[in-house]
Amino acid sequence: MKRVQSVDFLRGFTVVLMILVNTPGDWNHVYSLLLHADWNGLTLADFVFPFFLFIVGISISFVYKNKKGKANASVYRKIFIRSFKLIALGIFLNVFLPYFPFIKIEAIRIPGVLQRIGIVFCIVSILYLSFSKKQLLYISFFMLLGYWLWLAYIPLPNGNLPTLDRGADNWANYVDYLLLKGHMWQPDYDPEGVLSTLPSIITTLIGVFIGEILVSKIKQKLILLTTIGVCLVITGYVWSIFFPINKALWSSSFVLVTSGYATLFLVIFHYLMDNKGYNFGNLFKYVGANAISIYFLSMVFANSLYLIKVDSQISIHQFLFETFFVYDGIAMQLSSLFYALIVIGFYILFAYFLYKRKIFIKV
Numbered sequence: 001m002k003r004v005q006s007v008d009f010l011r012g013f014t015v016v017l018m019i020l021v022n023t024p025g026d027w028n029h030v031y032s033l034l035l036h037a038d039w040n041g042l043t044l045a046d047f048v049f050p051f052f053l054f055i056v057g058i059s060i061s062f063v064y065k066n067k068k069g070k071a072n073a074s075v076y077r078k079i080f081i082r083s084f085k086l087i088a089l090g091i092f093l094n095v096f097l098p099y100f101p102f103i104k105i106e107a108i109r110i111p112g113v114l115q116r117i118g119i120v121f122c123i124v125s126i127l128y129l130s131f132s133k134k135q136l137l138y139i140s141f142f143m144l145l146g147y148w149l150w151l152a153y154i155p156l157p158n159g160n161l162p163t164l165d166r167g168a169d170n171w172a173n174y175v176d177y178l179l180l181k182g183h184m185w186q187p188d189y190d191p192e193g194v195l196s197t198l199p200s201i202i203t204t205l206i207g208v209f210i211g212e213i214l215v216s217k218i219k220q221k222l223i224l225l226t227t228i229g230v231c232l233v234i235t236g237y238v239w240s241i242f243f244p245i246n247k248a249l250w251s252s253s254f255v256l257v258t259s260g261y262a263t264l265f266l267v268i269f270h271y272l273m274d275n276k277g278y279n280f281g282n283l284f285k286y287v288g289a290n291a292i293s294i295y296f297l298s299m300v301f302a303n304s305l306y307l308i309k310v311d312s313q314i315s316i317h318q319f320l321f322e323t324f325f326v327y328d329g330i331a332m333q334l335s336s337l338f339y340a341l342i343v344i345g346f347y348i349l350f351a352y353f354l355y356k357r358k359i360f361i362k363v
Contacts, residue, residue, distance in 0.1 A: 057207020232260030
């Protein structure tokens with residue numbers, strides 16, 4: 001199958017956004033757009049993870065399209081192995097980065113970005129191989145509806161009515177605290193927790209549906225995709241009146257709004273790159289070719305700069321930022337952004353090096 005340039009572009013663009021969000025020069029001076037919403041709401045940073053899962057879904061539809069209904073043990077074994085690798089890499093980041101060289105098993109965070117990607121990839125791949133498109137649509141609808149009813153209306157075991165606020169009477173937090181006590185990002189919630197993984201499966205399934213349309217022979221597919229994207233966004237915002245847009249909860253409205261925007265974003269670049277032949281996205285495509293590897297390396301390298309000290313007080317990260325990016329007359333937020341942009345430039349060059357030498361690290 002001919003490569004879909006816009007999908008490669010969107011994958012790389014999303015990883016670049018991940019690095020931009022994760023590597024500011026100073027966490028105390030970051031533009032609000034690049035910080036996650038405190039609770040309800042959307043910022044640019046909140047689009048990054050759902051966009052990536054959306055692309056995972058598109059990739060699943062491409063890779064397993066000809067294996068639906070006839071997958072053998074070898075196919076499932078490869079799915080499980082890849083999922084295990086992703087989860088293991090995520091656990092490694094949680095073990096190595098915060099605690100090296102003194103590993104504190106009792107305080108290791110279990111959830112994480114790569115862990116969720118691994119789990120969701122496994123579940124969605126199996127669902128895609130096992131069920132028809134109509135069945136998957138039913139699964140998606142009832143899971144989003146059921147998730148809302150569960151979080152908003154089913155009383156907690158202690159008899160208290162649930163809330164959608166951050167705190168003890170939130171179902172997502174209750175389940176995480178019950179299963180992951182001491183192993184969460186924060187004591188009162190984890191943005192990649194157990195319960196919120198369920199609706200993230202639907203984000204990926206929507207990517208599967210979009211991927212199938214993208215490579216289909218349907219006439220006027222861009223109009224169809226645009227219509228789907230607009231409907232997802234509108235439905236999500238309407239639903240947000242009752243179930244607020246919330247990344248930490250991965251609320252049903254969050255699923256629809258972010259998936260809708262991802263679809264519309266993809267439509268624009270599919271028209272420009274695959275239909276009109278504009279080839280302006282190579283830099284992002286280089287990153288997309290080794291997306292997981294670049295993301296993993298960026299996390300290891302960035303956090304290592306915090307761990308390694310120039311002296312007893314100053315880390316290499318702080319030394320580099322304050323020496324080369326902080327100047328009188330330049331706002332700290334701008335300096336912090338410049339640092340992140342330089343980091344992005346480094347990883348784009350590294351991705352280019354890998355791409356030109358045909359080095360593609362599979363996870």
